[in-house]
Amino acid sequence: MNQENLTYINVMLGSLAIIGLYSVLWRENLVYRTVEHIFLGLAAGYAVVGLWKDTLYIQWWLPMTGKLTDDGKFDSPGFWPYMLLFPIGLMAYTVFNKEKSWMSRIPIGIILGLWSGQQIQIYWNKFGPMIEASMVPLIPTATDSFFAVPTTQLVNGRIEQKANAVQILANLYPTEAINNLIFLVTLLSALAYFLFSVDIKGKALMGFNKLGRWMLMIGFGAIFGSTVMARFALVIDRLAYIWQDWLKLGV
Amino acid sequence: MWKLLADAQKIKREYLFLVLVVSLSATLIGLKKALPQIPDSNSMDLYAVMMTSDPNKPVFIQSDWTNSTRGESRGHFQGLVRSLMATNRKFVFYSVADPQAPQVARDAIRTINQERKKQGLREYKPWDDYLDLGLFPNAENSLNAFSNSIKSAWGGRRAKDSTGRERPVFDSPVLQGVTKIEDCGAYYVVSASNSIDIAIERLGTKVTMGGLVTGVMGPGMLPYYRSGQLKGLTIGLVGVYDLEYMMEHGINTADEAGNIVVKNRTKPEQVIPPVPEGTTFGQGATNNLALHIALTLMILAIALGNVGMIAKKKLEGGTK
Numbered sequence: 001m002n003q004e005n006l007t008y009i010n011v012m013l014g015s016l017a018i019i020g021l022y023s024v025l026w027r028e029n030l031v032y033r034t035v036e037h038i039f040l041g042l043a044a045g046y047a048v049v050g051l052w053k054d055t056l057y058i059q060w061w062l063p064m065t066g067k068l069t070d071d072g073k074f075d076s077p078g079f080w081p082y083m084l085l086f087p088i089g090l091m092a093y094t095v096f097n098k099e100k101s102w103m104s105r106i107p108i109g110i111i112l113g114l115w116s117g118q119q120i121q122i123y124w125n126k127f128g129p130m131i132e133a134s135m136v137p138l139i140p141t142a143t144d145s146f147f148a149v150p151t152t153q154l155v156n157g158r159i160e161q162k163a164n165a166v167q168i169l170a171n172l173y174p175t176e177a178i179n180n181l182i183f184l185v186t187l188l189s190a191l192a193y194f195l196f197s198v199d200i201k202g203k204a205l206m207g208f209n210k211l212g213r214w215m216l217m218i219g220f221g222a223i224f225g226s227t228v229m230a231r232f233a234l235v236i237d238r239l240a241y242i243w244q245d246w247l248k249l250g251v
Numbered sequence: 252m253w254k255l256l257a258d259a260q261k262i263k264r265e266y267l268f269l270v271l272v273v274s275l276s277a278t279l280i281g282l283k284k285a286l287p288q289i290p291d292s293n294s295m296d297l298y299a300v301m302m303t304s305d306p307n308k309p310v311f312i313q314s315d316w317t318n319s320t321r322g323e324s325r326g327h328f329q330g331l332v333r334s335l336m337a338t339n340r341k342f343v344f345y346s347v348a349d350p351q352a353p354q355v356a357r358d359a360i361r362t363i364n365q366e367r368k369k370q371g372l373r374e375y376k377p378w379d380d381y382l383d384l385g386l387f388p389n390a391e392n393s394l395n396a397f398s399n400s401i402k403s404a405w406g407g408r409r410a411k412d413s414t415g416r417e418r419p420v421f422d423s424p425v426l427q428g429v430t431k432i433e434d435c436g437a438y439y440v441v442s443a444s445n446s447i448d449i450a451i452e453r454l455g456t457k458v459t460m461g462g463l464v465t466g467v468m469g470p471g472m473l474p475y476y477r478s479g480q481l482k483g484l485t486i487g488l489v490g491v492y493d494l495e496y497m498m499e500h501g502i503n504t505a506d507e508a509g510n511i512v513v514k515n516r517t518k519p520e521q522v523i524p525p526v527p528e529g530t531t532f533g534q535g536a537t538n539n540l541a542l543h544i545a546l547t548l549m550i551l552a553i554a555l556g557n558v559g560m561i562a563k564k565k566l567e568g569g570t571k
Contacts, residue, residue: 025268043351050350054386058407118395122452129455133478152520161520223470226487230323230466232545233488236275236538237322243279244537 015246018238060085134187136180142171149173186215256562259555271548278541285536286492286543293476294493295502295515297461297483300437301334302523304459308436309341309425311458313450314356315348320443320465321355326491326534327463328359328441333533334498336363336375337526340436341425345384347393348446353385366530378412382425390446394453397432433457443468455480463490488542492535499532501525 020035066078088107095104151165162168192205193212200209290298304310312331316324335342344360346352360381364374375381384405387393396404402421409417420426428434438458440447443465451460455475459482464472466487476484485494500512502523515521525531 026265047350050353050386051388054350054353055388058385058409063407115391118391118453125456126448126452129478129480130474150516150519219470223467226466226469228549229487229489229542229546230320232542232549233322233466233538234320235271235322236279236488236541236545237325237534239272239275239541240279240534240538243276 011241011246015242018242022235022238134184136183137172138177138181138184140172140174140177142168142173145173147173147175185211188212190215190219253562253566256558257566259559260563262555267552271545274544274548275541278544279537282540284540285532286539288492288496288539290493290497290513291486291490292515292517293473293484293486294490295483295497295513295518295521296476297463297485298334298494298497298502299521299523300459300461300483301331301439302338302526304340304436306338306340306436308434309343309429310335311432311435311438312342312344312356313347313438313440313442313446314344315346315352315440315442315444315446316465317349317351317355317443322538323465323488323491324441324443324463325355325359326488326538327485327494328356329363329533330491330494330498330535331439331441331463332360332363333529333531334494334526336367336372337498337529341380343382343384343425343435345387347387347390347449348442348444350386353383357383363530370529372528376413378410378423378425380425382410382420382423384408384410384420390449391453394449398453398457401432402430437461439463447472451475451480463494488535488538491533492539495532495535497523498526 017035017039020031021039023029024032060082063076063079064082067075088110091103092107093104094100094102149168150162151168152161189208189212191212192200192209193216195209200206312328314328316328332342344353344356346356360375368374377383385408387404393404405420408420410420410423412418412423421429432438432454435458438450438454438460439462440450440460441463447462447464447468454460460480461483462472462475462481463485464487466489469484469486469490472481472484472486475481485491497513500506502513502515503511503519503521504513504524505511
């Protein structure tokens with residue numbers, strides 16, 4: 001059987017599996033269940049092989065046993081202490097035994113310890129620049145235009161830097177100030193919504209708190225909209241696979 | 252009238268699915284209409300990073316997508332790889348998220364290579380032009396190791412050279428001159444999971460990072476873009492089309508008729524050319540119209556459902 005026929009069979013099986021999986025939209029059925037279980041089995045099997053081939057063999061087995069060159073000569077020595085990792089890893093599975101389950105805490109503790117140690121540094125890496133970017137000016141410093149003006153201009157078809165570009169860059173125009181104000185109000189009101197340790201009293205504070213809730217809802221709405229779009233993208237891609245890759249229509 | 256509208260709520264969901272499938276299929280088979288696009292500023296910044304990174308330095312791609320998000324991520328990955336190949340940039344790819352991820356990336360690269368062969372363009376060769384490092388499990392610890400020393404983290408990895416002999420990856424022409432993570436030209440994360448957060452936390456201060464993420468991830472990534480932790484960002488299928496549109500038209504670049512199709516109004520000085528060779532329009536252009544039709548149908552269905560609900564309440568005397 002040539003490569004072209006194999007590819008066609010591959011695509012055909014894929015398309016039939018897609019139709020089988022989407023048949024659940026009509027109702028739960030045997031075809032859907034069968035395809036679902038095949039998919040889960042394949043994914044689990046693939047993960048096991050992938051973990052051995054790409055991870056354990058390269059990062060643990062080879063360094064532990066040492067390497068030989070292609071012509072059988074000594075390349076690098078084995079590092080036997082890596083053997084100790086094996087029983088530590090196995091301890092994780094003692095969670096299934098009531099008497100020995102305490103041992104599973106050892107590998108979990110090591111992983112949690114490593115993770116916790118990293119958090120100290122990465123917390124600032126993650127949130128530091130965001131906090132810095134939140135410190136935005138609110139009072140306009142430029143009055144020659146309401147809108148921000150570009151730092152370049154078109155001269156005889158060429159883009160050139162304006163002579164006073166540095167001055168312009170330093171200016172804050174009213175439109176930018178309004179933008180910054182909206183950002184700051186959104187940020188503070190959303191944060192205020194999570195103030196649970198103090199009693200929120202007074203119309204103004206409660207109103208600000210409520211505004212925060214609205215802002216969060218708008219944010220969640222945007223996330224939900226994006227999620228729907230992502231799901232549509234997936235179904236469109238699957239239909240494209242059936243019509244274009246399998247049936248060769250719409251090519 | 253009210254009765255008719257109230258009955259709209261009785262439409263079975265199976266029929267709604269049928270309308271959706273028929274409409275999308277008709278679009279994919281027959282309606283070949285490339286819609287005009289105004290790329291988002293974050294997409295423009297990503298394309299600018301892609302085209303202006305040092306061509307002599309390899310690009311690192313953290314490819315963490317699988318078939319479950321190929322509707323968006325495959326388009327992102329293909330757009331990225333097509334641009335790198337068209338501009339002769341070497342690259343390294345790996346995953347820190349899923350055992351299936353390296354294989355789907357390999358398949359995507361093979362497809363692009365076949366496409367280039369048909370067009371009479373140079374095929375990208377493993378070892379000489381790009382490196383496949385496979386999977387690094389446990390994103391937190393793997394990326395931390397990359398941050399500390401890629402010589403140690405990647406030192407055990409081997410790949411076949413052009414003669415078929417397995418050799419350490421640092422012998423490859425791709426990694427010549429690379430001793431630490433900072434030596435890459437740019438670092439891209441194609442992701443549908445929080446592996447991009449983990450990359451930003453550990454590598455964000457050391458590399459020029461760009462994100463190509465799914466629609467679900469998009470809103471959560473915007474703060475990183477706003478704070479400059481991500482130098483560019485494309486989101487979802489719309490982002491795929493953004494990227495392809497700029498690969499075709501460039502940014503602030505006049506075409507043969509003298510028209511500038513993609514204008515970056517906030518950075519008029521930024522002139523980024525289109526890619527010089529190969530395919531530009533792909534999955535984004537093919538599926539963009541279908542996405543618009545799907546979203547329109549959904550909006551209509553929501554509107555119809557709500558009007559039906561109001562009509563039903565009115566008939567029952569619940570709403571004045």
